[in-house]
Amino acid sequence: MSVDTGPLPLAPSRKGRGRPEPELPLPSREGVGGRGPGLTSEPLRQFLQAARSVGIRVSAAEGIDAARAVQVVGYSDRTVLKDTLSLVLAKTPDEKNLFDECFDLYFRRDSLAQEDEATTDPRAPTVQSGFGGEGSGGGGGRSLSQMLLDDDRAALATAMEAAARESGIQNIRFFTQKNLYARRILDRMGLRQVERDMEALRKDDQQVAADRLENRIEALRDQARDLVERNLLLFARGETEKFREELLKSARLSNLERRDLERMRVLVRAMAKRLAARYAKTRRRRLRGHLDARRTLRKNMGWGGIPFVTVWKQKRIEKPRVMVLCDVSGSVAAMAQFLLMFLYALNEALKDIRSFAFAGSLIEVSDILESEPIETAIAKIMQAMGFGSSNYGNSLADFEDGWMRLVSNKTTIIILGDARGNRTDPRTEILQRLSQRAKRIIWLNPEFRSAWGTGDSDMFRYKPYCNVVTVCNTLRHLERVVSDLLKDAA
Amino acid sequence: MPDAGVAPAGSAAHKLASIEAVELGLASVGYIPSRQISTAVYLAQHLQKPILVEGPAGVGKTELAKSVAAFLDLTLIRMQCYEGLDEAKALYEWKYGKQLLYTQILKDKIGDVIGATESLPAALDKLHAFGDIFFSHQFLEPRPLLRALQQPGGAVLLIDEIDKSDQEFEAFLLEILSDYQVTIPEIGSVHAVETPIVLLTSNSTRDLGDALKRRCLHLHIGFPDAKLEGRIIESRVPGIEKSLRRELVAFVQQLRTLDLKKLPSVSETIDWARVLVLLHAAALDTEMVHDTLNVLLKFEADIEVANKQIATLTQKARQEAGLPG
Numbered sequence: 001m002s003v004d005t006g007p008l009p010l011a012p013s014r015k016g017r018g019r020p021e022p023e024l025p026l027p028s029r030e031g032v033g034g035r036g037p038g039l040t041s042e043p044l045r046q047f048l049q050a051a052r053s054v055g056i057r058v059s060a061a062e063g064i065d066a067a068r069a070v071q072v073v074g075y076s077d078r079t080v081l082k083d084t085l086s087l088v089l090a091k092t093p094d095e096k097n098l099f100d101e102c103f104d105l106y107f108r109r110d111s112l113a114q115e116d117e118a119t120t121d122p123r124a125p126t127v128q129s130g131f132g133g134e135g136s137g138g139g140g141g142r143s144l145s146q147m148l149l150d151d152d153r154a155a156l157a158t159a160m161e162a163a164a165r166e167s168g169i170q171n172i173r174f175f176t177q178k179n180l181y182a183r184r185i186l187d188r189m190g191l192r193q194v195e196r197d198m199e200a201l202r203k204d205d206q207q208v209a210a211d212r213l214e215n216r217i218e219a220l221r222d223q224a225r226d227l228v229e230r231n232l233l234l235f236a237r238g239e240t241e242k243f244r245e246e247l248l249k250s251a252r253l254s255n256l257e258r259r260d261l262e263r264m265r266v267l268v269r270a271m272a273k274r275l276a277a278r279y280a281k282t283r284r285r286r287l288r289g290h291l292d293a294r295r296t297l298r299k300n301m302g303w304g305g306i307p308f309v310t311v312w313k314q315k316r317i318e319k320p321r322v323m324v325l326c327d328v329s330g331s332v333a334a335m336a337q338f339l340l341m342f343l344y345a346l347n348e349a350l351k352d353i354r355s356f357a358f359a360g361s362l363i364e365v366s367d368i369l370e371s372e373p374i375e376t377a378i379a380k381i382m383q384a385m386g387f388g389s390s391n392y393g394n395s396l397a398d399f400e401d402g403w404m405r406l407v408s409n410k411t412t413i414i415i416l417g418d419a420r421g422n423r424t425d426p427r428t429e430i431l432q433r434l435s436q437r438a439k440r441i442i443w444l445n446p447e448f449r450s451a452w453g454t455g456d457s458d459m460f461r462y463k464p465y466c467n468v469v470t471v472c473n474t475l476r477h478l479e480r481v482v483s484d485l486l487k488d489a490a
Numbered sequence: 491m492p493d494a495g496v497a498p499a500g501s502a503a504h505k506l507a508s509i510e511a512v513e514l515g516l517a518s519v520g521y522i523p524s525r526q527i528s529t530a531v532y533l534a535q536h537l538q539k540p541i542l543v544e545g546p547a548g549v550g551k552t553e554l555a556k557s558v559a560a561f562l563d564l565t566l567i568r569m570q571c572y573e574g575l576d577e578a579k580a581l582y583e584w585k586y587g588k589q590l591l592y593t594q595i596l597k598d599k600i601g602d603v604i605g606a607t608e609s610l611p612a613a614l615d616k617l618h619a620f621g622d623i624f625f626s627h628q629f630l631e632p633r634p635l636l637r638a639l640q641q642p643g644g645a646v647l648l649i650d651e652i653d654k655s656d657q658e659f660e661a662f663l664l665e666i667l668s669d670y671q672v673t674i675p676e677i678g679s680v681h682a683v684e685t686p687i688v689l690l691t692s693n694s695t696r697d698l699g700d701a702l703k704r705r706c707l708h709l710h711i712g713f714p715d716a717k718l719e720g721r722i723i724e725s726r727v728p729g730i731e732k733s734l735r736r737e738l739v740a741f742v743q744q745l746r747t748l749d750l751k752k753l754p755s756v757s758e759t760i761d762w763a764r765v766l767v768l769l770h771a772a773a774l775d776t777e778m779v780h781d782t783l784n785v786l787l788k789f790e791a792d793i794e795v796a797n798k799q800i801a802t803l804t805q806k807a808r809q810e811a812g813l814p815g
Contacts, residue, residue: 059704065537072536073509073529080509083529087707091700093544096710308586 044070047085047106049170053235054102056095062088078107105234144190145197148216149209156220160227163188169231178232182224191217264475265374268341271479321410322353325399327417328382329359329390335446335473339416340378342478344369354403357381358395359388364403392419392458393427400430407437414442414481416472419452419459426458428465435465444472444481502562502644502687506535521550521557522721530709531558531687540667540688542652542698542706548755549711551691555648558687565641567686568648569634571655577662581672583631589624625676635666636680644684652702653692660702667705714756716743716810722756727763736811737774738763744803744810745786748795754786761785774804 044067052058058066066088073084082103090099147155167184194217201210290313300307324343328336343355343365357365363385368377407413413434419426435441443466445452445459452459463469472478506512512528523531531554534541543551559566569580604613632640638647652660666672670682690706692698714722720739723730739759746753754762762785771778779800787793796803 057700061704065539068537069533072533079525080529083526084533087526087530087533087709091703091708093710303586303590306590308584308590 050106050234051102054098056098058089145194170235172232178228181228185224322412324355324414326357328357328385329388331420332418344374357385359385360391362395362398389422391424392421393425396427396430409439411438412440413438416444418447420456421458423456426461428461431462431465440467443469446473515561516557519557519560520725522725530707538685540706541709542690543709544692544694545711548757555689559646565645567634567638567645570650571652575655581633581635585629585631589629638686639682645686647686647688649690652690653695660699723763726760729767730763737807740810741807750792751789758786776800
């Protein structure tokens with residue numbers, strides 16, 4: 001099987017693949033270099049796939065737009081092409097960064113192949129030596145062994161690109177597939193035959209040539225692995241990250257590792273933003289079909305009371321008023337980090353939220369969360385309160401003294417903690433008073449239900465005064481609880 | 491717009507013949523575009539798509555629209571978005587007063603029209619013959635969006651700060667953005683006479699919907715690099731000396747690396763350059779910077795942060811501008 005040695009084409013694909021799509025009526029422009037025959041040419045289609053896999057959302061319509069745009073500007077100028085595709089495809093600053101990276105990676109790969117070809121082409125095919133040529137990636141019909149012995153790097157690189165394309169490298173998804181694909185590429189290039197050739201050389205007592213060939217094979221293996229790795233980066237990063245994120249979302253927060261913190265932060269923020277966006281718009285809802293007669297009359301006074309403009313009744317939906325009490329003591333320290341992170345994100349999303357942190361006693365942390373960037377805010381809170389042993393009774397008393405008067409029948413109180421007060425007085429009567437004042441109390445406990453009430457856990461003593469008590473130890477739990485909260489408030 | 495009706499249809503297209511032409515054209519009206527910006531304007535014309543411009547305040551998003559209009563010699567129609575903006579203010583409104591006045595006049599004349607008829611159906615038939623006078627174009631008060639579509643010869647439509655409007659309004663814009671038409675229930679669809687060039691700006695105070703983003707070219711204007719900023723100052727503040735210009739651009743560029751609440755933008759740099767020219771400054775010195783820093787920075791906390799480092803920053807700026815320290 002012979003493969004055309006064309007570069008992964010930057011020049012318009014001459015193969016006429018893809019359906020013959022109708023030319024769109026576009027304003028003509030003089031000197032458009034290299035306009036492809038089809039609407040979506042092969043390199044663009046592959047690039048879109050690469051872009052999708054690094055996490056840029058490219059819809060079908062945007063793909064068509066990209067093709068149209070490329071038709072207008074042409075492939076000839078790389079920087080213009082980059083700007084153009086960036087305009088059409090990447091729609092947020094994050095996506096712009098991803099796009100730049102992906103574009104450079106993708107087209108660098110391309111230009112390598114092209115350079116290689118430029119140096120190979122003018123050469124006349126060397127005289128065939130005695131090796132049988134079974135390799136598919138033939139540089140002008142020469143066998144792989146010949147190329148290896150000649151150390152013809154350009155031809156080898158071209159052959160490898162071709163073999164990679166044939167083996168469907170763009171379908172690679174996980175790093176565990178690296179060896180598989182490297183093997184496939186080498187097989188397609190005809191490594192088996194080379195190995196046979198090497199054996200033959202050894203039998204013929206040409207040890208020097210055989211050793212040389214062996215070295216070259218090793219080098220070739222390395223190159224193949226390199227190539228696969230590059231492609232893995234290009235085509236599969238999005239998949240692996242998605243996979244990892246899914247995992248993180250349902251992992252127990254206390255088990256997360258330090259290296260995942262950054263990723264968590266992004267996830268938490270995205271989640272808070274999503275929640276905020278979803279519930280921000282329900283605040284003002286028009287009641288359809290209920291005429292506000294009084295305001296209609298007033299508005300139309302100027303026209304002698306003839307109702308040209310109608311005013312409809314509106315339902316004002318209150319923003320949820322939330323107070324969050326977060327346990328940051330040693331027993332829940334691992335968890336507390338994320339709770340604080342979530343509080344922080346929520347603080348950005350909801351306007352009217354007051355946050356408190358407690359261990360042995362309780363302080364308000366709304367200001368810190370509002371004014372400091374997230375890392376310092378969390379560090380500050382943990383420094384002030386964290387890692388002590390918790391005293392729920394004391395903390396509740398602090399809350400009653402300082403902030404109970406601000407609790408109204410519209411306030412939702414969320415308590416995040418394991419209810420383990422180190423055998424101190426739980427002061428359940430305070431929570432009872434609190435529950436009488438507040439709209440409701442939600443207790444989120446990171447422990448599993450089976451652990452409640454064991455040892456020093458006072459969960460069951462507090463439970464009667466809470467409207468909801470639920471296990472909450474993954475990001476998903478957290479999202480569900482907060483979503484419910486906002487929905488009820490709406 | 492000067493003699494709108496006569497403007498040749500191809501003039502805008504002609505001026506936007508290539509990316510370089512756009513770059514030169516914008517520069518000729520005093521807007522120094524980066525390559526991305528000129529590519530975006532070029533593509534907007536050739537793909538007939540709106541441009542969504544995002545970026546920090548003061549980098550020239552609104553200015554871009556004004557300059558495109560000036561360069562193409564088209565009318566700029568601007569719509570400022572805000573919370574609660576609705577179609578009555580954005581698209582059209584019926585002229586209620588006029589309608590009322592006409593009803594009064596018709597009341598007197600109605601006898602003449604139906605006087606001779608005997609029965610109610612006959613009277614109604616006669617009235618029907620007049621058609622829907624009250625809901626016709628004569629009683630329509632066009633607002634920015636409709637005006638942009640009806641403008642003979644085309645227009646540049648600037649939808650400013652789209653992120654300030656409600657989500658519902660965003661959805662309402664989709665029709666005009668993708669098909670360049672609007673639907674008025676009483677009349678029907680109104681198509682654009684000449685496809686306008688549409689620019690939307692956003693400060694990203696909230697995420698815009700995917701549907702809107704999908705219909706637009708997305709242009710992100712960040713802070714310019716030193717070279718571009720120098721050219722911008724040169725074009726906007728022609729009276730400034732070359733050495734001072736280099737120095738002040740280097741200073742601002744460094745200021746942007748500090749941890750500030752609000753980084754100084756291009757518009758602030760221009761203001762500052764103007765101030766320095768007014769003060770007849772020949773070079774930056776610590777005292778002068780100290781006195782005029784409030785032009786660049788708008789928060790007390792930021793000024794405090796920067797004040798501590800003025801000496802080092804000016805020193806570095808001098809070095810970078812290639813002047814003796």
